[in-house]
Amino acid sequence: MKRLEVCGLHCGYGDKPLLRDVSFSLAPGEALSIVGANGTGKSTLLATLSGALHPLSGEIWLGGERLERVPARVRAQRMTLLLQQQPLDPGIRVRELVALGRTPWWRGLRGMSPADWEQVDAAIEMCDLVALADRPVGAISGGERQRARLAMVVAQNTGLILLDEPTNHLDVAHRFMLHRVVENLRTARQTTVISVLHALEDARRYAPRMLYLHGGTATCYEQSDYERLREHIVAAADVPPEWVY
Amino acid sequence: MKRPARWFWLLAGAVLLCAYAATALGQHAGQVVWEWDWPRKLFTPDGDPALARIIGLLRLPRVLGAILIGAALAPAGLVLQSVSRNPLADPFLLGISGGAALGVVVANALGASGGGMGLWFIPAVAFLGAQGATILVLSIARGPGQRVSLLGLVLGGVVINAFCSAIIVLLLTQFEPLKLRITTAWLAGGLGYLTWSQLAVGAVGVLVALVVLGFRSREINAFALGEEGARLVGVNASRVLYEVTWAASVLAGLAVSLGGLIGYIGLIVPHLVLMMSRRNFLPNLWLSALLGALVLLVADTLARTLLSPQEIPVGVLTALVGTPALLVLLRREMRR
Numbered sequence: 001m002k003r004l005e006v007c008g009l010h011c012g013y014g015d016k017p018l019l020r021d022v023s024f025s026l027a028p029g030e031a032l033s034i035v036g037a038n039g040t041g042k043s044t045l046l047a048t049l050s051g052a053l054h055p056l057s058g059e060i061w062l063g064g065e066r067l068e069r070v071p072a073r074v075r076a077q078r079m080t081l082l083l084q085q086q087p088l089d090p091g092i093r094v095r096e097l098v099a100l101g102r103t104p105w106w107r108g109l110r111g112m113s114p115a116d117w118e119q120v121d122a123a124i125e126m127c128d129l130v131a132l133a134d135r136p137v138g139a140i141s142g143g144e145r146q147r148a149r150l151a152m153v154v155a156q157n158t159g160l161i162l163l164d165e166p167t168n169h170l171d172v173a174h175r176f177m178l179h180r181v182v183e184n185l186r187t188a189r190q191t192t193v194i195s196v197l198h199a200l201e202d203a204r205r206y207a208p209r210m211l212y213l214h215g216g217t218a219t220c221y222e223q224s225d226y227e228r229l230r231e232h233i234v235a236a237a238d239v240p241p242e243w244v245y
Numbered sequence: 246m247k248r249p250a251r252w253f254w255l256l257a258g259a260v261l262l263c264a265y266a267a268t269a270l271g272q273h274a275g276q277v278v279w280e281w282d283w284p285r286k287l288f289t290p291d292g293d294p295a296l297a298r299i300i301g302l303l304r305l306p307r308v309l310g311a312i313l314i315g316a317a318l319a320p321a322g323l324v325l326q327s328v329s330r331n332p333l334a335d336p337f338l339l340g341i342s343g344g345a346a347l348g349v350v351v352a353n354a355l356g357a358s359g360g361g362m363g364l365w366f367i368p369a370v371a372f373l374g375a376q377g378a379t380i381l382v383l384s385i386a387r388g389p390g391q392r393v394s395l396l397g398l399v400l401g402g403v404v405i406n407a408f409c410s411a412i413i414v415l416l417l418t419q420f421e422p423l424k425l426r427i428t429t430a431w432l433a434g435g436l437g438y439l440t441w442s443q444l445a446v447g448a449v450g451v452l453v454a455l456v457v458l459g460f461r462s463r464e465i466n467a468f469a470l471g472e473e474g475a476r477l478v479g480v481n482a483s484r485v486l487y488e489v490t491w492a493a494s495v496l497a498g499l500a501v502s503l504g505g506l507i508g509y510i511g512l513i514v515p516h517l518v519l520m521m522s523r524r525n526f527l528p529n530l531w532l533s534a535l536l537g538a539l540v541l542l543v544a545d546t547l548a549r550t551l552l553s554p555q556e557i558p559v560g561v562l563t564a565l566v567g568t569p570a571l572l573v574l575l576r577r578e579m580r581r
Contacts (some may be wrong), residue, residue, distance in 0.1 A: 030384065052473065076479030083477075088329045089469035092524050096469075104466050104479035111463075111527075 001030050002061070003159055003192045004049070009058035011041070017056050021153050022218040024211065026245065028159065028190040031182070033203035035229075036213030037237060040195040043084065045213070046140075046162050049194070050081040063159065073187040081162040082153045090138025094148045097137055098123055101155035120155050126181055128174070141171035142169040147177075154181065163195040167202060179193035179205060200230060246433060249528035255533035263539060267308045267546045268300065275554040279391060297562045299403035303437070310439040310447075311545040311559075314504040315514075317451045319537025320530055321496035322511025323518065324458055327526055328385070328489050331398055335512035336375070336497035338571075340405025342508070344434060345371040345494075345501035347409040353428055354416045361484060364442055368450060372498035376414040379490045379497075380404050399438025404534040434507040434560020438546055447499045454495040454536060461485055469524065507560045509567025510537050516574070 005025040015033075016201075018041040026032055034042050047053040049060060051067055060067040062080050070078070080101075088097065099102035101123070102116045124133050127147045137145055146169045153161055167175050185191040197203045203210050210221045212229055214236055221229040234241050269281050280300075286292045287300045325334035325341075348370040357363035357370075382405055386397030409416045413432070418423055431438065458465070464485040467475040472482040487513060500507070514537045518529050541559070544566075550558040 012498070050477065052476065072476065072481050073479035076477060080477050083473065087330065087471040088474075091519070092469045093333075095525055100467055100470060100478060103463060106463050122574050 002026065003030075003063060004194075007059045007061075008047070009045075009048065009060065010056040011044055012056060013044070013053075015056065015148070018216065019213065019218060020141070020216050022058070022211075024218075024220060026160075026192045026194070028192055029193070031186060031193040031207035032189070033195050033197050033207040033210045034199075034213065035200060035203045035233075036237065040213040041216075042213060043164055045218075046051050046081060046164050046194070046196055050079065050136050050162055051075060052081075052109055056152035057185045059084075067103045069141070076156070076158070079160040079162070080153050080158045082149055082164060082166055084164040084168065086149060088137050088145070088149075093134055093136055093198050094128075094129055094151075095124065095133040097148050098129075099154050101157075104156065119157060123151040123154040126154055126184070128177055143171060143174060146170060146175060150178065150181065154185065157189070160192045163193065165196055165198065167172040167197065167199070169235065175202075176201075182206060200226075200233065203206055246487060247522055249522040249525075249532060252532055253528070253535065255450055256532065258538060260535055260539050260542065262313060263542050263546075264308050267311075268304050270359050270546060271299070271304065271480040272553055277553050278294075283322040287557065294506035306439040306441055306444055307436045307545065308542065309444055309547075310436045310503055311542040313447050313451055314436070314500045314507065314539030315445060315456075315510055315536075315537035315539065317447075317500040318507065318510040318541070319514035319518075319533040320455060320458065321493045321500070323515040323529060323533045324332040324489055324493050325511070325525075326515050327465050328486060329398065330469065330471070332516070332574060333512065333571075334398060336493065336500075337508035337511060339378070339382045339402040340409065341375045341378045341382070341494065341497045342501050342506055343406040343409035344376075344381075346374070346506055347412055348372070348374025348498070349502050350413045350416050350428065350432075353424070354419065363444055368446060368502040371502035372494055374409075375494035375498035375501070376491065378409070379494050381405060381487075383490065386388050394426065416462070430504040430558065432560075433558035434505045434563065435558055436504050437549075437556070441505060443503060447503050450495055450499045454469065454492040454499075455530065457488060457492045458530055459527060461488060462525075462530065465526045466491065466524070504555075505560060507541065507563055509563045509571065510541055512574070513567055513570050514540060 002025045007023050009022040010017040010020050022045065025199065034045060044053065048055050062070055062075065069080055084183060099112060099120045102120060105116065106112070118240060124130060127150050128150055129147055129194065132140055133145055137148060140148070166178055168174050170178060182193055186193060193207070195206050197206065204223060204226055208223050212219050214230065215234070269279050269283050271278050271280055280286065283300050287297050325336065325339065325555045326332055349367055352367045352417045353371040357366050358397065362411065382401040384397065385401035385404070417428060420428060430475065464475065464480045467478050467480045475482045514533050517536060522528050522532055544562050545559045548557045548562045551557060
């Protein structure tokens with residue numbers, strides 16, 4: 001069974017579609033990168049896929065069920081989104097933040113089980129945050145905060161992860177770490193990953209398929225079509241080829 | 246020492262001890278006296294019946310009223326601070342208490358009193374006033390990205406407080422002298438007129454609101470991620486916000502209908518609780534209820550004995566201590 005199926009999706013704000021007729025499907029362990037210029041609807045598409053924005057038309061199927069029919073808690077057990085920007089309580093500590101990723105798995109008022117804490121600590125270690133686990137998120141850098149939010153997404157342990165510009169604020173070492181974490185989730189947990197990325201090289205590295213958004217439409221490119229996609233972007237942006245990488 | 250369970254028992258013991266001591270504290274001929282054997286005097290029919298009445302009808306209701314109001318105001322502040330991610334959220338500063346006070350004064354103007362129908366009518370109208378003010382201030386303060394802004398919250402509170410004060414003063418000008426004296430004494434934070442029936446109604450409401458909040462603790466914790474972030478971890482954010490504002494309005498409305506405008510308990514106590522415990526709403530809810538009860542009990546006891554035989558309104562005392570604390574918090578937040 002496909003983990004995510006998108007059929008004839010029109011999405012946007014108000015009644016004017018920003019993107020028309022988007023269709024694709026992803027199986028467990030598959031990955032897709034979404035690329036496109038500013039304002040082409042990358043974040044709008046992710047917001048629609050996450051359920052924050054209602055589709056103007058078309059269907060989204062999550063784990064064999066229509067997305068709008070999946071209850072909020074079950075949806076959060078199957079899918080999560082790493083937002084580009086997120087207002088966080090500055091006083092919350094990194095470990096407490098990561099533990100919030102286990103919220104959809106709580107049962108009644110019993111709170112976190114030892115198994116939940118094990119997942120939290122594993123996510124903290126995976127995202128290189130052991131030394132920062134007791135620090136308030138208001139007292140760490142933007143990149144460290146991004147890693148803490150990634151660790152929360154990892155601890156949530158969903159079958160589908162949506163990442164909106166996940167490499168923002170990250171230095172080269174932690175961009176490599178992020179790539180390693182995503183690959184690990186895909187292979188070990190069969191997690192399906194959709195990432196919105198600005199850098200074309202990153203997009204190719206993160207997924208064998210790339211969804212290029214341009215002029216209100218979405219076109220799928222395989223890794224073998226990389227050069228052809230690059231030429232499209234160069235032509236659309238009207239910049240020298242060496243600026244597109 | 247961030248061990249909430251230990252603090253819970255410590256605070257519970259302190260509330261019991263202080264309640265016993267505060268009930269023992271009385272006045273005779275302008276002098277402060279301790280009557281440590283007050284349970285014997287209260288329950289022995291052949292003792293001093295006048296003293297038994299003073300203890301049973303004045304002192305005990307007042308002590309229990311301070312405990313109840315403190316246990317309502319501090320959790321109301323805690324929950325508002327938690328869902329708005331704003332350390333300055335407090336029912337008094339946000340105008341919620343002002344809205345409740347307006348409700349009570351309107352009910353008084355319509356002829357309601359503390360007994361009979363007024364026993365339910367006054368807290369209900371106070372709740373409606375508090376609920377109206379809560380919805381208004383949160384809608385004013387909500388900026389881009391659903392973030393409840395510090396400035397919007399404080400300014401919204403100023404606007405609502407100014408409006409409610411103006412209407413209250415307008416209504417008070419129409420009151421007869423005795424009613425005016427009683428209402429103004431209550432407005433400044435006066436626990437001297439409480440009855441057992443009022444306390445029973447208040448206790449039921451406060452308990453229901455605290456239990457509702459306790460059942461929503463998991464969801465309230467997730468608000469540290471913002472509304473959108475809470476939704477992503479499976480929380481129905483709009484439903485929880487509705488329930489939480491309802492519970493905060495019940496707490497603030499009941500506190501005001503019982504004890505008038507008592508500020509800063511909801512602001513300061515949640516910050517003190519964070520020194521005892523991590524950011525986990527459920528233990529912090531009970532800690533804030535206990536600490537709020539303790540702080541208001543001590544404040545009210547000081548208010549009735551510091552300048553004996555005169556009484557200081559307890560709202561004035563909490564404001565005198567709370568204002569410098571607010572300035573410190575405001576300065577810290579503005580530097581962030």
